[in-house]
Amino acid sequence: MSKLVLTRLGMALLSLLAVSAIIFWCVELLPGDAAERILGRNATPESLALLREKLNLNLSAGERYFDWLRSLLSGDFGVSLVADRPVLDYISGRIANTALLSGFALLLYIPISIALGIITAIYRGKFADHAISVIVLIFMCLPEFVIGILLISIFAIKLAWLPPLALIGQANSFGELLRLIALPTITIVAAMSAYAVRMMRESLIEVLESSYVLMARLKGLPTWRVLLFHALPNALGPAINITALNVAWMIGGVVVVESVFEFPGIGRLMVDSISHKDVPVILAISMVMTGAYIATNLIADVLVILLNPKLR
Amino acid sequence: MYGKDILRLSRRKLLASAGAALAAGPLATTLHVPKSWAQPKVLRIAAGEADGASGTMDPAQSTADPDAARISLVFERLVVLDDSFAPVPQLAKSWESNDTGDEWTFKLQEGVKFHDGEPFTARHVVHSFKRLLDPATASPGASSMAVIDPSAITALDDYTVRFKLKSPTVEFPALIANRFTYIVREGQPESEMRTAGIGTGPFKVKSFVPGEDVSVFVKNEDYWRPGLPKVDVVELRAIPEESARIAAIQSGQIDLCWDLGRAGIEELKKNRDVKVVSTRAPFVLTLSCWTDTPPFDDVRVRQAMKYVVDREQMLQLVLRGYGNIGDDNPVAPWVQYALQAEVRPRDVEKAKALLAEAGYPDGIDIELYTSETTPGFIEMATLYQAMASEAGIRVKLNKAPANDYWSAVWLKQPFVCSSWSGRGADEALATPYMSTSDWNETHWKRPEFDAYITEARATLDVAKRTELYQKAQQLLRDDGGAIISVFPDALGASRSNVSGWKLHPQQSTKDFSEVSIG
Numbered sequence: 001m002s003k004l005v006l007t008r009l010g011m012a013l014l015s016l017l018a019v020s021a022i023i024f025w026c027v028e029l030l031p032g033d034a035a036e037r038i039l040g041r042n043a044t045p046e047s048l049a050l051l052r053e054k055l056n057l058n059l060s061a062g063e064r065y066f067d068w069l070r071s072l073l074s075g076d077f078g079v080s081l082v083a084d085r086p087v088l089d090y091i092s093g094r095i096a097n098t099a100l101l102s103g104f105a106l107l108l109y110i111p112i113s114i115a116l117g118i119i120t121a122i123y124r125g126k127f128a129d130h131a132i133s134v135i136v137l138i139f140m141c142l143p144e145f146v147i148g149i150l151l152i153s154i155f156a157i158k159l160a161w162l163p164p165l166a167l168i169g170q171a172n173s174f175g176e177l178l179r180l181i182a183l184p185t186i187t188i189v190a191a192m193s194a195y196a197v198r199m200m201r202e203s204l205i206e207v208l209e210s211s212y213v214l215m216a217r218l219k220g221l222p223t224w225r226v227l228l229f230h231a232l233p234n235a236l237g238p239a240i241n242i243t244a245l246n247v248a249w250m251i252g253g254v255v256v257v258e259s260v261f262e263f264p265g266i267g268r269l270m271v272d273s274i275s276h277k278d279v280p281v282i283l284a285i286s287m288v289m290t291g292a293y294i295a296t297n298l299i300a301d302v303l304v305i306l307l308n309p310k311l312r
Numbered sequence: 313m314y315g316k317d318i319l320r321l322s323r324r325k326l327l328a329s330a331g332a333a334l335a336a337g338p339l340a341t342t343l344h345v346p347k348s349w350a351q352p353k354v355l356r357i358a359a360g361e362a363d364g365a366s367g368t369m370d371p372a373q374s375t376a377d378p379d380a381a382r383i384s385l386v387f388e389r390l391v392v393l394d395d396s397f398a399p400v401p402q403l404a405k406s407w408e409s410n411d412t413g414d415e416w417t418f419k420l421q422e423g424v425k426f427h428d429g430e431p432f433t434a435r436h437v438v439h440s441f442k443r444l445l446d447p448a449t450a451s452p453g454a455s456s457m458a459v460i461d462p463s464a465i466t467a468l469d470d471y472t473v474r475f476k477l478k479s480p481t482v483e484f485p486a487l488i489a490n491r492f493t494y495i496v497r498e499g500q501p502e503s504e505m506r507t508a509g510i511g512t513g514p515f516k517v518k519s520f521v522p523g524e525d526v527s528v529f530v531k532n533e534d535y536w537r538p539g540l541p542k543v544d545v546v547e548l549r550a551i552p553e554e555s556a557r558i559a560a561i562q563s564g565q566i567d568l569c570w571d572l573g574r575a576g577i578e579e580l581k582k583n584r585d586v587k588v589v590s591t592r593a594p595f596v597l598t599l600s601c602w603t604d605t606p607p608f609d610d611v612r613v614r615q616a617m618k619y620v621v622d623r624e625q626m627l628q629l630v631l632r633g634y635g636n637i638g639d640d641n642p643v644a645p646w647v648q649y650a651l652q653a654e655v656r657p658r659d660v661e662k663a664k665a666l667l668a669e670a671g672y673p674d675g676i677d678i679e680l681y682t683s684e685t686t687p688g689f690i691e692m693a694t695l696y697q698a699m700a701s702e703a704g705i706r707v708k709l710n711k712a713p714a715n716d717y718w719s720a721v722w723l724k725q726p727f728v729c730s731s732w733s734g735r736g737a738d739e740a741l742a743t744p745y746m747s748t749s750d751w752n753e754t755h756w757k758r759p760e761f762d763a764y765i766t767e768a769r770a771t772l773d774v775a776k777r778t779e780l781y782q783k784a785q786q787l788l789r790d791d792g793g794a795i796i797s798v799f800p801d802a803l804g805a806s807r808s809n810v811s812g813w814k815l816h817p818q819q820s821t822k823d824f825s826e827v828s829i830g
Contacts, residue, residue, distance in 0.1 A: 032719050038366045041718035042375050042452030044750050050450040083365035083522040084506070090365075090523060149555070156563050164559035167549070169526045170356075262556055264525045272364040272523070275715040281365070 005298065012294040016287055021065070023286045027279055028061050034081045034277045055081050068283065078280035082273075087284045091269065095288060097168065098258070098265035101181055102250050105188040110243065113193045117200020117239065118227065124205055132197070140194030144253060148187045148260035155183060166261040184261040188254065192246045199242045203235040210234075237304050244300030248293045352544035355810070355829050357381070358557055360571025363550030365523035370505040371494035372444050372451035377571065378527075378550045380491055380820035382520065385529050385546060386427075387494030387511035390418055390437065391485045393818050397594070397647050397736035399485035403432065403495055403512065413480035413770055420471040424536040426497045427516045434467030439498035441465050441475075441488075453492030455750055456743065459484075480770035482777060483738045490739075491820035514541035514825035525549050535825075542812065542828035554687075561586055561805050567829060570804035570815060570822075573687045574632040580805050587810070590634065593802040593817035594644035594740065596732040597630075597688055599680065599696060602755040603793040605726045607678070611791055612670035616663040618656060618795055620700045626797040630691040634803060638796040641789045642732065642740040649737035649778050651785040663703035675704025681721045681728040685714040688800060689729040696795075723753055733819040734802075737781055741765060745788055754793030761787050 035051040036043060052058055059067075071078055077087040116136065120129045139147060156164035163170075166184050171177040207213060208231055216230045255267030262268075266285055273281040363378035371383050390404035401407075404418040424432035444451050445462040464476035481487060497510040504510075507520050514537075515529035529546040551557040551569070558576045560566045562583055570589075572580070580586045601608040601617070608614060623637045636644060643650045667675060682693035690711070697707040712721045722728055730753055732744060742765055743749060747757040761784050768780035788794070802815045812826040 032716050036719040037716065038375075039452060039719075040375050041722065041751075043719065044452060044455055046447060047450040047452055050448075080365055080523070083367075085522065093524075152559050156559060160563060163565050164563050165551070165556055165565055167525070167560075167565060169549075170565065259553070260556070262525075262551055262553070262560075269523070272362070276365055278365060 005302070008294075008298050008301075012291070012298075015294060016290055019286055019290045020069070020283055023283060024061075024065050024068075024279065027274070027277060027282055030274075030277060032277065033057050034279070037276045038082055064279070068280065077284045080273075080278055080281050082276045082278045083281075087280050090281065091266065091284055091288070094264060094266045094269045097263065098251075098254060098267065101166075101184060101188070101258075101263060101265060102247070102254060104181060104185045105250065106243075106247065108185060109189045109193055109196070109246070112189065113196035113243075114200060114232075114236075114239070116193065116197045117204060118232075120197065120201040121204035121208065122227075124201070129201075133201075136194040136197050139190040140192075142191075144187055144191045144256045145260050147190050148184070148257060151183050151187060152260075164261075166263040168264065181263070184257050184263055187257050187260075188250060191253070191257075192249065195246060196239050196242050200235065200239045203238045204231060207231045207235045233307055236307055240300050240303050240307070244296045247296045251289050251292050353542070353829055354545040354547060355543040355568065355824065355827060356547045356549070356566045357824070358549050358551045358560065358566045358569040360552060360554065360557060360569065361550060362552040367520075367522045367527075368506045369509050369517065369520055369527075371440075371492055371496060371509075372449050372453065373506070374491045374820070375452065377819070378548065381548055381822045382517070382527055382529075383491070383494055383509075384513070384820075384822040385515040385548070385824060386509055386513045386517055387496065388513050389489055389493050389495065390420075391489040392821065393486060393489045393736065393816075395591070395817055397486065397734070397818070399489055403437075404485075407485055409482070409484070411772070413482045413484070413772060414477040416475045416477070416484050417468070418473045418475075420473065421536065422471055424512050425534055426512055427510045427532060428497070429534075430497060430499075430510075432495070432512050433470045434473045435470075436495055436498045437473045438465050438467050440493070440495045443496065444492055451492055453490065456490070456739070457487065457493075459487070479766070482769055482772060483736070486736045486738065489818075512536070515546055518545075537825070541825040543824075546824060558805075561807065564807060567810050568804070568806040568813060568827070570802065571687075572803040572805060574634050574803070577634065577803050577805070578632070585808050587806050587808050589804045589806060589813060589815055591802045591815040591817050592636065592646065593799065593815075593819070594642075594647050594734040595800050595802065595817075595819065596638070596642050596734075596740070596796055597686070597692055597798055597800060598642075598730050598732070599692070599795040600728055600730045600753045601678075601793045601795075602726040604755045604757075607670075607672065607676045608726065608793060610670040612666040613672065613676065614793055615790070616666040616670070616703060617700065617705060619659045619663040619666065620703045620705060621656075621696065621795060621797050622658040622699055623655060623797045625699075626692065626695060629695055630688050631798055631800050635798050635800040638798050639789060640792065640794060640796050641785045642735075642744070642794070642796060643737045643781075643785055644734075644799050647737055647740075649781040651782040651789070653786075653789070656789075658699075660703045663705070667704060672704075675706060677706045677708065678727055679708045679710055679725075681710050681712050681725045683712045683714050683717040683721065683729065685717040686729070686731040688798075689731075692797070693729055723751070728753070734817045738765070738769065741781070741784055741788065744794075745792065756788075756792050758787060758791065 034055055035048050035057055039047055068078060080087055080090050083090055116132050120132050123129045152164045155162045162182050163180055166180050168180050171180055213226060213231055216226045258265045258267040270285045359378040359381050361377035368379050369382040371387055374380055374383055388403050391399045392402045394400050403421050405421050407416060407418045409416045426432060442462050443449055445454050459477050459479055459481050461476050461478050466474050468474055500510050508517055514532055514535050516532050518528040518530045520527040527548045531541055531544045551560060554573050554576055557569050558579060561569055577588055580588055603609060618640055627635055627637055637655055639653060639655045641651055680693055682689045693709055697709055700707050722730060744751055744753055745756055747762050764780045764784035768777045771777040771780060804815050806813055810829050812828050
């Protein structure tokens, strides 16, 4: 298994390098440059020239990319062109915020989707199964911003239970923080649980019909024991893979949720940086997102192997 | 790696909230304004334009709306404008010019101090204007004040400053009441100007980091106008999504916001906890065409394009009535020097006749660029398309992305939606329509027009000056390439416990010194 992990890590480094080159090239293709984006409609030819000089935008694209790569190798992510501050300092707070939001979403998502998966599998073909399936599928079909706005208008405006925007700077206590991120967390969970619930349901049904579960029943074990200790571990594999994919989706999909709720996370920063053509920040964020994507997939693979004695 | 981050973060937040138990001293500072013990009066305000990484509080570099808000909190100007765009004193007590209007002397307020205790004197004024005009500063505001000779700004004594101008400018006091001319402290290093400026204003900057969500300002205890400001802390954030801004004010997450759209105001009027604020503003919404490019190079085509507009309907459908009708003249009728004329009525037959006369009996096909960058553009363009089609002006709409509209479309395409924030008559005419302007969006170059403006600037007699400015407006209205059908009101809202707040028709002026809460 350590061999698997090592090869995968090597591949990961190569992917990161490729991603950085592709992203840099794509950003180059966008019209305009950071100087134009900063000055906007107030730009005059003189102020543009001065700013370009200051930001080193007069160098060729290749030179700028290799400069960036060289300083990255010495551990320096560079300085944001627009915010004029070190990239690492700039993005670390945002990464922490997004990780917090995603973390809470996962914390809710895993037990909920496993529980719903079990219920739908046990009551397959009955009312509970149909009702839950329809509801999770509806949530899956709705875009996140629709769910988000729906939740805001119901829980923040009509009922006034929760604050509409996740302005987490306003939190003075852990409880307030929870209230502020409740709606975005629920939005994320609602948008992504359908896959896992369906996957959980399918694989559990398969396992429940297998001969060893029948054997366990015949031994006279109580249903909950059969479910939790015999059926569930074997049914978890596909659900874990789906969860890994979902986490990867979340890293990108959280962009929309962050915008709807004004959450100060990595997704909104990415959008902001692209609209300013702030290349060092865009590259750093893509590195982090790609890294997280690779890491979650690797972790999922390892978990699946650990859960399955045959692969261990 | 992912999981570890989550753990670290949630623990950090937990520590911070639990207080001192686990030596959380440095962590606790991440949470600002401990509301529980001191009960400072905190005013939470939200701008409507995005405040991204490009944010600044350096007056010379002010571009976005949140920049203007930060600068208004911390700095002050010699002269400010009243609601009709006439100049009134702020850091200057009084001013006078010589007989030719090319030498201006300002007497300064005494007893005013900068936030670091340094007395406000003439040398800071001299420094501020020299810095603004210095090419090395690269201020976008420099070109509009090119009339000032930077080497001839002199401090006559501690409280008297004299400006020598390159040409006579009767409207000079109003000219220096713009978003760039705030007085900064001489001796403050340039590296601090962007994030930690020292001014004389009602609030001091506590924390502002470009790209972070909240800028925090605290009361200037030594502020020179007695009894002001009325709140202890101002938290500024930007919420660009209008629906989010409305939700935030409805639920009390913010206390005050501006830049609201017409639909949002209707929604907020139903809420008893929210007060709606509106101000008549000469904000210009225009459709602008290049007058040197066919088919717009024929004045009859341009007039036809103006005759198809039903201005009342524009007002009702684009602005839901929150605004005033325009007459293809950027000087709104209530602004000083405005031309008072009968508004051009809609006349489709006349438009058709004009087109035929210009050699287009079958009408014209034109392409109009629009975008979501300014509220109202899309509605205005769509409605114009419908109105114009009746006269055989077939408009093809092209919706461009909002984030680079001003750098990629405006000044680059021959027929575009454009907007200009409220300005006094001279600036409203000169900035977009003088031959020499960097921002001549209609490519309209008329020596007579330039001459009217230049002559008006040198004419001390008010009646004669008014006449000249009005001639310029008449010429622009009849011959120019701008179709200005409406002036939208400035709209904002506050919680009902906020008082003393007024929106200023000069968009970049945001005075929060008299606002109180609770």
